[in-house]
Amino acid sequence: MSAPNSKIPAAIALVGSLLGVLFATYSTLDYSNHLDRRLHDIHCSIIPGAPVTSAGDACRAAMYSPYSAILKERFWGGIPISLFAQGAFIFFVGFSLYLLLAGARAPKQALSFFGLIALTPLAASLTMLTISLVKLGSVCTTCAGIYTSSTLLALGALLGLRNLRAAASADGQQANMRPNVQSAERPQVPMLFPLAWLLALAVCTIVPARVYASSMPDHRPYLGTCGGLKNVREPKSLLHLHTAEPVQQATLFEDPLCPTCRAFHHRMLAENMFDKLNPTMVMFPLDSECNWMLEEPLHPGSCVVARAVLCAGDNARAVLEWAYDEQPALTEAGKSGKTAIEGMVGARWGDSILQCSRSKDAQKKLNEHLHYAVDNGIDLSTPQVFLDGKRFCDEDTDIGLRYTMAQLAPQVVK
Amino acid sequence: MNASAQNSNVSGSNWLPSSIAAGVTVALLTALTLSVRSNCVAAGERLTTPDVAKPKVATAEDAEAKYCTPQFKDVLQRVLHSCGLMNENSRRGCKPADVKTFASISDEDFNALFRPLKDRGGVVLFETGKDDLDEAARKLIDERWEDRRGARYFLVVGRASTTGSTEKNRALSHRRANSVLFRVKELTPDDPDIENKVGLLWLGSEFAQLDEKEFCAWPNSGAPTDQAGAQGDKVAAKGAEKCDDKAINQSAFASWVDCRL
Numbered sequence: 208m209s210a211p212n213s214k215i216p217a218a219i220a221l222v223g224s225l226l227g228v229l230f231a232t233y234s235t236l237d238y239s240n241h242l243d244r245r246l247h248d249i250h251c252s253i254i255p256g257a258p259v260t261s262a263g264d265a266c267r268a269a270m271y272s273p274y275s276a277i278l279k280e281r282f283w284g285g286i287p288i289s290l291f292a293q294g295a296f297i298f299f300v301g302f303s304l305y306l307l308l309a310g311a312r313a314p315k316q317a318l319s320f321f322g323l324i325a326l327t328p329l330a331a332s333l334t335m336l337t338i339s340l341v342k343l344g345s346v347c348t349t350c351a352g353i354y355t356s357s358t359l360l361a362l363g364a365l366l367g368l369r370n371l372r373a374a375a376s377a378d379g380q381q382a383n384m385r386p387n388v389q390s391a392e393r394p395q396v397p398m399l400f401p402l403a404w405l406l407a408l409a410v411c412t413i414v415p416a417r418v419y420a421s422s423m424p425d426h427r428p429y430l431g432t433c434g435g436l437k438n439v440r441e442p443k444s445l446l447h448l449h450t451a452e453p454v455q456q457a458t459l460f461e462d463p464l465c466p467t468c469r470a471f472h473h474r475m476l477a478e479n480m481f482d483k484l485n486p487t488m489v490m491f492p493l494d495s496e497c498n499w500m501l502e503e504p505l506h507p508g509s510c511v512v513a514r515a516v517l518c519a520g521d522n523a524r525a526v527l528e529w530a531y532d533e534q535p536a537l538t539e540a541g542k543s544g545k546t547a548i549e550g551m552v553g554a555r556w557g558d559s560i561l562q563c564s565r566s567k568d569a570q571k572k573l574n575e576h577l578h579y580a581v582d583n584g585i586d587l588s589t590p591q592v593f594l595d596g597k598r599f600c601d602e603d604t605d606i607g608l609r610y611t612m613a614q615l616a617p618q619v620v621k
Numbered sequence: 622m623n624a625s626a627q628n629s630n631v632s633g634s635n636w637l638p639s640s641i642a643a644g645v646t647v648a649l650l651t652a653l654t655l656s657v658r659s660n661c662v663a664a665g666e667r668l669t670t671p672d673v674a675k676p677k678v679a680t681a682e683d684a685e686a687k688y689c690t691p692q693f694k695d696v697l698q699r700v701l702h703s704c705g706l707m708n709e710n711s712r713r714g715c716k717p718a719d720v721k722t723f724a725s726i727s728d729e730d731f732n733a734l735f736r737p738l739k740d741r742g743g744v745v746l747f748e749t750g751k752d753d754l755d756e757a758a759r760k761l762i763d764e765r766w767e768d769r770r771g772a773r774y775f776l777v778v779g780r781a782s783t784t785g786s787t788e789k790n791r792a793l794s795h796r797r798a799n800s801v802l803f804r805v806k807e808l809t810p811d812d813p814d815i816e817n818k819v820g821l822l823w824l825g826s827e828f829a830q831l832d833e834k835e836f837c838a839w840p841n842s843g844a845p846t847d848q849a850g851a852q853g854d855k856v857a858a859k860g861a862e863k864c865d866d867k868a869i870n871q872s873a874f875a876s877w878v879d880c881r882l
Contacts (some may be wrong), residue, residue: 228649232653232656233656236660238655239659239660239661239664241664242660242664242665242668243664243665243667243668243671245666245667245671245675290657291652294650294653296651297646297650297653298646300645300646300649301642301643301645301646301649302642302646303644304638304641304642305638305639305641305642305643308637308638308641308642309638309639312638313638323627343688391798407646410649410650411646414650414654415650415654415657418654418657418658418660418661419657419658421655422658422662422663423661423664423665424661424662424665424669426668429668430674440812440813440814443625443811491681499683499684499770499771499879500681500684500771501741502684561791571767571769574770576768577681577720577771578769578771580681581681581682581683581771583681584680584681585680586678586679586680586681587678587679587680588678588682599764
């Protein structure tokens with residue numbers, strides 16, 4: 208337990224703030240690297256200074272999620288919230304350093320202000336942690352670094368507040384016992400000071416974001432320049448999924464066991480964009496059981512699930528979304544063999560869909576989907592998104608999704 | 622101590638910590654701002670003048686089976702080009718003289734090319750002088766047509782036995798190939814692209830006659846479908862007591878071809 212005038216709380220807050228700056232810097236750097244529309248390795252470690260990695264699905268999922276940035280419609284990728292965190296932590300570095308150096312001479316208002324305002328990063332972290340767990344189902348380790356930093360900062364601030372109260376209580380007792388002796392009171396500052404500190408916090412938080420927004424490259428010339436669908440006949444077996452308020456035609460090539468498709472679909476739902484599409488769904492399973500374009504199955508079992516989707520009729524969307532929701536378990540089952548994954552399909556959707564998915568008719572339909580992909584000469588990857596026949600570049604389906612949609616189909620983001 | 626004295630205390634005793642803290646904050650903020658700007662500008666430069674080409678992604682393509690040897694593809698391409706399949710607005714199908722000219726290959730070598738298609742295709746058998754399909758023939762065509770997988774072209778090669786005149790046999794083999802095409806059109810009534818999928822050759826009795834020793838063992842419409850293709854499963858052609866050179870050439874061979882051209 209620290210003494211009333213101990214510098215330990217400020218030191219804890221300073222360490223937390225410095226770590227916060229570090230982790231937020233990694234996160235911002237990862238984000239800004241992707242402004243060149245290429246795929247980069249990212250930081251994904253709780254250990255400060257750990258190198259970038261091509262792994263780290265949770266960190267990438269967080270980065271691509273709708274919650275990683277604001278103003279995504281106005282700027283390609285939006286303004287990363289880690290940038291605001293960086294600025295705020297810099298302010299807290301300065302403030303906690305001041306409290307550390309000033310010690311007992313720090314004004315009471317400074318400690319009170321710090322005690323309250325330094326809790327906001329923790330509040331923001333708790334909010335983001337909840338979103339990560341509830342919406343994304345995972346926690347990125349770099350984000351966890353920021354959450355830990357916020358906790359340290361808040362701990363320092365609360366300890367400082369507690370010490371302030373303890374000191375005030377001690378002063379009160381001393382004044383009662385020896386009324387003629389003046390206690391070593393902390394200095395007072397005018398009420399204007401907290402306002403000035405708030406202003407400084409605002410400047411620290413907003414200026415980097417403003418600079419980011421004004422320095423980022425213009426992505427408009429690159430949107431929709433990645434090819435398109437050819438004028439080939441659409442097989443009748445292509446799926447037309449039901450959505451709530453369709454205002455924009457879209458053709459989607461998806462694989463039910465592809466993690467990127469799953470993330471994309473969830474992103475579309477979270478951004479309230481999927482239900483504004485009138486989607487034609489082309490099943491494009493990357494599984495050599497039915498897809499002759501692969502020598503080895505990339506997503507074993509996805510042909511089985513794709514056929515089940517095709518057999519589901521009006522429930523096609525439900526089966527597809529079930530496949531996305533249950534993707535980790537289905538992927539494991541797919542690796543165990545066809546029987547295991549068929550068992551999961553049968554258990555959830557019943558014998559009629561299972562039998563249908565084994566039929567020649569379902570295979571024929573799926574084959575038509577695959578030939579439709581060939582006829583259009585599309586890339587051997589999923590997902591692929593075409594709006595009115597114009598293809599979204601891959602980078603425009605992740606962090607640039609909302610901006611691209613706002614540019615090419617503004618009615619979808621309204 | 623009054624307020625002014627306290628303020629004086631603040632400004633007098635706290636200026637050093639506050640100056641250091643303010644200096645550190647401004648320095649960090651400046652560094653952050655410059656770094657953000659520099660990263661954004663660098664990304665913009667990489668975008669406009671990429672130093673590394675984007676990795677190429679494979680595109681969706683038709684199947685390419687092992688039997689698609691350069692020689693096989695060469696012959697197939699010549700045949701398909703010459704028979705109007707790969708050229709718009711040209712006539713359809715190939716008569717024996719065309720095949721001889723464009724394939725530039727001996728009878729034996731021509732038939733050898735199709736050997737890998739033994740289990741992929743099927744031989745539709747006809748009665749002597751006839752070109753109509755019976756139930757078994759339709760079933761065989763239906764099964765082969767449905768089993769498309771990744772193939773782009775469906776090849777039909779009509780033949781006639783040596784019985785009768787050359788001219789009659791040319792016409793007969795043409796009608797036999799067409800019978801298969803018409804059945805395929807019945808199966809896919811709303812595919813306007815069907816003409817670009819099905820390649821027709823009719824060889825009459827002049828070119829690449831089938832040898833009964835080998836080809837009577839191929840899956841054919843004279844055999845129960847589930848037994849078709851079994852080794853040594855010689856089945857009599859329609860109207861013939863046994864499968865011989867005559868019976869096996871009263872036929873149309875139909876198969877998807879898993880080659881990219």
